[in-house]
Amino acid sequence: MSPVAKHGDQYQLSYRVGVAENKNSKFRKTMEDVHTYVKNFASRLDWGYFAIFDGHAGSQASKWCGSHLHRVVEELLLEDETDDVRNVMNRSFLRVDQEINSELPGNSGCTAAVCMLRWELPDGVPEQSPELNEHKRKLYTANVGDSRIVLFRNGQSIRLTYDHKASDILEMQRVEQAGGLIMKSRVNGMLAVTRSLGDKFFDGLVVGNPFTTSVEITNEDKFLIIACDGLWDVIDDQEACEIIKDIKEPNEAAKTLVRYALENGTTDNVTAMVVCL
Template sequence: MKGHNTVSSALLEPLQKMNPFKDSGPSNHARRASISYEEGEGRSHLVDAKDSEGQTMRIGSTRPSKTSNWLAGMVEDKNQRWRRAMEDAHSCWYDFGGNQDDGFIGVYDGHAGAQASDYCKKVLHKILLEKLRKYPDRLVTDLLDETFVEVNDSIAKETKNDVCGCTSAIAFFRYENNRSRRVLYTANVGDARVVLCRDGKAIRLSYDHKGSDENEARRVTQLGGAMVQNRINGVLAVTRALGDTYLKELVSAHPFTTETRIWPGHDEFFIVACDGLWDVISDQEAVDFVRKFTSCREAALRLVEHALKRLSTDNITCIVVNLTRAPGDVDEPGVMVDSNNDYSNDYY
């Protein structure tokens, strides 16, 4: 966030080659801003769950302990001026799987209802964790792909709705090789994004699966679908999502995945957010904006407010994950937002 090193081209080059994506270049806002650390307590809230075989597994904690070395600031806004309902959902787990300083972040942007996004919030991280425990020697990116497909296959049955769906962007990061290295794994379907800040430069670790993308449009038409005004059969603007069962094989659940080593002193933070943010703010602009703040919670809050000023017309969920938190640091208080505040004079 504030005060970091200059660009290291040797570190940027591998990621730039892997991700050659370039940016194109009156309401009461029902907003919730949260930090999953309750000041004054300094203790985590541990959660366990049953796996598919009925065995208890440690999911993690809903907030960090005083020794946690990363911190997440989360903000969601319904954008009441344009949206009647909030269809986004998100999840954040510290010490994921019971492993110190491992983490899981998920953003799920629902469409045609919130059932799919709510379902993903509840189960996707559990399915991934069970696979990680069961297959410790397999590639994490393969397990992410299988997790997305498994969740997709169960959404219609569990929600009793074959129309709802959601885009998804998740980040799973952990220490490996006896904590000698830290690795960030990402997966996304649709247009929710993960953007890493490395030496002040924005590195996109996701891919926008939209009807306007030539490769995605070609895939849909080769399967017998029609692209009408960059929408599948004239209906859905994203070409990959979880759910949308009524469109069957046209909407793929296979995610774009990445594996990135986190370099201390160079990788400052990453942002996971839905398209309500990215529709009006570029990757680099978001990174530059966040770097102005020392508090990841305030950074997320002000970034969402900035998107509202830019007249975003969608629900907005934004999570800023500070990778450089010193153990014991407490996020700055005083930026919780009263959902009854009227921001119309500020924005419109």
């Protein structure tokens, strides 16, 4: 497989991206979701950056992340290209969390689900190797909160994120050890997620360290779904994949997911991004 398909004199990306969103005005007065997509990320051919941020207590944090997080990731990535991308993601999330809390007014926060798709040479292959078919396509993910990334591989959904909710036993223990209290499945009775970017009111209890993954993309991988909890509150991973698996156009697939969420009673903003691989 070549990193890019050449069509005439134009290089075509090896992936296609679709996105759909809806404020859900029946239940929500404002839209606090933000999405970001950067093709040829870090000025590298056929790399991609995809992210969804779901804001709470205002949209300042989610908008800030939508505008800035990819720049921080790129900066840290290019500082040391031998560093594990998962480590780069972790450092980027922590820097952004700190910047939001020190620079933005208010106490807004946001969940984050971020993917980076890139081509790599396997260990032992010289960097200057001209053989494109030796490159492997790698996907790196990072998330805080309950926005989710799901990979559809060989007919099965694979969740690449971890739902950081106050109802989760491990997160509950971490918050309590940090001096917090879980009441009614909320941190100090107020916040349903235990990890986020921003939320300085909960500093030390709600942290910005993401859950990260790394996976090699193969011919069995068909698409990714990146979406906020407005979708996942009303559908499970496998069912979401099933209802779009035969839709070839990624924008139509994303619209189908958003429509499903609205028709099935979600009370939140809804954003879904579909990346066809």
